[in-house]
Amino acid sequence: MLKVENINMSYGDLQVLWDVSFEVNEGEIVVLVGANGAGKSSILKTISGLQKVSSGKIKFDNDDLTIIDPAEIIKKGVVHVPEARRLFNEMTVEENLIMGSLHGEAKEKRNETIKKCYDLFPRLKERQKQAAGTLSGGEQQMVAVARGLMSLPKLLMLDEPSLGLAPVLVQDIFDIIKGIRQQGITVLLVEQNVQTTLKFCDRAYVLENGKITLEGTGKDLLNNEHVREAYLGI
């Protein structure tokens, strides 16, 4: 479904991604793990078209995402839920959801999808008229995920959805992600929460200093010597 092929990417003179390649197959949950600053968010930004690559290709089905605009990328069903949620804080919950459905089919089905999001997150229905900035961290993360779902994703990319949440809520978020996959949406997840994510993903890639250093199933990597030492502290 998604095939990232040998991408290099720089911010000005600072190169942060080096010859990165990986793929996500339809129906999978794939995780990119790595320490702070490894380049995880940068990978998602290049996929969603916010950053241009200096070389390499990002194939989604038959399109090369490196040469099309962010708006077109969303229309193709590639949706990015950013790190730290980045809601429109002064807008209401409902307006935030609407912002996820500005284009194409998502716009036509807006009301229908909003209902589905409220079914999935009843809490958000209660708070639909409240400014997003006044919600708790967990609720804000629900809005961020729901806003992503509003774009009718085929591939949903989530950047550290567990960041800053209490442990109980972290489990909730991962349950929600499983639920999303059951609806037929493919998930590309970025996490620092290595232990939990490796347990429930299908496959994972380890990113270090902008390079992919390891790949395998979640189980393989959980048993991998290097991963245990560097990320699990065992």
Next chain:
Amino acid sequence: MDLFLQSLVSGLLIGGLYAIIGIGMTLIMGVLKIINLAHGQILMVAMYITWVLWHTWGLDPYLSIFITIPLVFVFAEGLSKYLLHPLIEKDSILPENQVLMTVGIGMVLVELARSIFTSDYRSIQTSYTDKSLYIGNISLSLPLVIAFIIAIILTVGLFYLLAKTDLGRSIRATAQDKFSATLMGISAAKITILTYGLGSALDAAAGSLLLPVYYLYPDVGPLFTVKAFVITILGGLGSTVGAIAGGLVLGIAETFGATYISSGYRDATGLVIFLIVLVFFPGGLKRFTKV
């Protein structure tokens, strides 16, 4: 008492025009993150267009908003696209450069106006220029009443646009978080350019509406840039509702100054209020409007 009420009402009417000037400035500030120091000059351009339309074809100044609004919109979009936006896109250039660019645009517009129209004072006479409505002993200048009503219609229209349409929501979203807005598939560049046009178009409407009650000369430009700045600061920078409050307060303050001190102190009173607010309520009137 009548004098007091008279000043209050006159101040409110002119304040309605100040409000749309301030809303335009606030929109631009919200999305472009700059103070548009060409704001009054753009209003002046709209006044000259209105004057020319009236002078040459006898077009009614209120009808001319149907020409000045789209014309100034396109003109300002051009300014934004070719002069301001190229600076915004360069991260390495300080944001102040865009403000300096607006200063430059403002100066060029004033000097252009001076070379075309000279510095002479101009005004227009219509059949209703001197007409008044009376409520008890209070007289309301008919042109100001008409202008006030049109200003309200424009404001309501704008708020509808911002609150209820995808375009308006995209403008607010871009003002709040450009990065997220881009993720939603909003072209921040397009919205930025469009917002400068939209803010200037409101400004243009105010210019056309002012002409029947105001003298026109090139230096009206800088004068109104200062007023727009004062209104926006009064409004608490970045709040459209605040800008309405700021506009009304400035209008009333000026009228009271003119009534109770001397008509020569009209503009000075506004500036004194401005200083008082800066010193005692640094957040502007936002403290009271909470929006």
